[in-house]
Amino acid sequence: MRAVRLLRMTSLMPSRDEYLKLLQREFFPYVRGTGFKGSRVTLRRQRGEVIHVINVQGSSTADRCYLNLGVHLAFLPTEGGIVVSLSKIKEYECAFRRRVDPPSEYRFGWPYGRTPTEATDCLSKLVAAYKTQGEPYFARLADYPGSFDTVSPDDLHEPSPWSTLGATTPTLFLTFARIALHGGDVSRARDFARAGLEQAPRTATILHRLLQKILDSP
Numbered sequence: 289m290r291a292v293r294l295l296r297m298t299s300l301m302p303s304r305d306e307y308l309k310l311l312q313r314e315f316f317p318y319v320r321g322t323g324f325k326g327s328r329v330t331l332r333r334q335r336g337e338v339i340h341v342i343n344v345q346g347s348s349t350a351d352r353c354y355l356n357l358g359v360h361l362a363f364l365p366t367e368g369g370i371v372v373s374l375s376k377i378k379e380y381e382c383a384f385r386r387r388v389d390p391p392s393e394y395r396f397g398w399p400y401g402r403t404p405t406e407a408t409d410c411l412s413k414l415v416a417a418y419k420t421q422g423e424p425y426f427a428r429l430a431d432y433p434g435s436f437d438t439v440s441p442d443d444l445h446e447p448s449p450w451s452t453l454g455a456t457t458p459t460l461f462l463t464f465a466r467i468a469l470h471g472g473d474v475s476r477a478r479d480f481a482r483a484g485l486e487q488a489p490r491t492a493t494i495l496h497r498l499l500q501k502i503l504d505s506p
Contacts, residue, residue, distance in 0.1 A: 304346050307353065307400040310411050311344060318415065322423075330378065337362045337432040342422070343379035352397035355414060357422055358382030359429040361436075363470050364463065383463045384429060388414070388421045436467050441483035458488035458495055465502045477502050 308329070316324075316331065319342060324331040326342075333340040341358035358379035360366070366381040379385060390398050391413060398414050401407030429435050444460055461484030468477035481502040488495050 304350060304353070304400060307407060307411075308344070310407060314411055315415050315418070319418075332375070332377065334362075334374070335430065338430060338435075339374060339377060339382070340426050340429075341377060341379045341382055345379075347397050352394075352399040354397050355388040355418065355422070356380075357386050357388065357425055359384040359426065361432055361467065364466060386425060388417050390414070390417065433467075433471055436464070437471060437473075439464055441479050444483070458484040458492065458499070461487065462495065462499055462502075465499065469502060469505065474505050477505065 312327075319331060323333040323335070324340070324342060326332055329344045329346075331342045339358075339360045339362060341356075341360070343356040343358070345354045345356055347353060356379040358377075358381070360374075360377060360382040362374055364383050366377060367383065367385075394410070394413075399406070399410055401410050441461065441464075444464070461480045465477045465480035465484065468474075468480060481499045484499045485496065485503070488499065490496075
């Protein structure tokens with residue numbers, strides 16, 4: 289495999305930079321073939337209003353990484369209200385986020401490996417996990433409004449199939465209220481806002497204000 293030959297050039301444990309080279313050779317071409325664009329650690333794909341993001345995040349221990357996925361809608365504010373160009377949006381700024389889970393032997397992320405063989409083995413499992421977890425996730429949230437307009441407030445309460453969108457928090461109710469409002473369905477937006485207010489802690493004053501504003505929409 290080309291990746292093995294690449295790592296045999298060094299006698300050191302594979303580093304983050306070396307692992308990124310493997311990803312750029314063995315994984316990124318695959319996702320670019322499905323419409324993603326970008327380089328280094330973040331790739332994006334936009335189809336109409338829907339934006340998909342793939343991000344490779346290095347761990348603080350510098351010996352492993354995480355594969356993060358994000359989905360955003362062009363008309364939504366970014367997470368935290370940050371104003372960014374949609375062509376540069378980061379995974380953590382997306383309304384919907386999740387990680388691709390590694391197998392049990394990699395409990396704390398995707399290791400770079402201690403040897404070239406371990407590195408390439410980990411990489412092959414990462415690619416396989418993306419295909420079984422990441423691609424269905426993106427497919428589920430691939431179309432606006434179709435992927436979003438059949439969701440109800442009850443669907444967001446765990447356990448539910450929608451829990452794989454990320455943590456089910458009052459912020460998720462706000463997101464769907466905004467989606468409904470954008471589509472002109474004020475009644476449905478109010479239903480999400482009402483459910484979000486029931487879930488939101490009293491200390492989340494900004495969230496309360498935003499939900500209440502939607503609830504009071506004319």
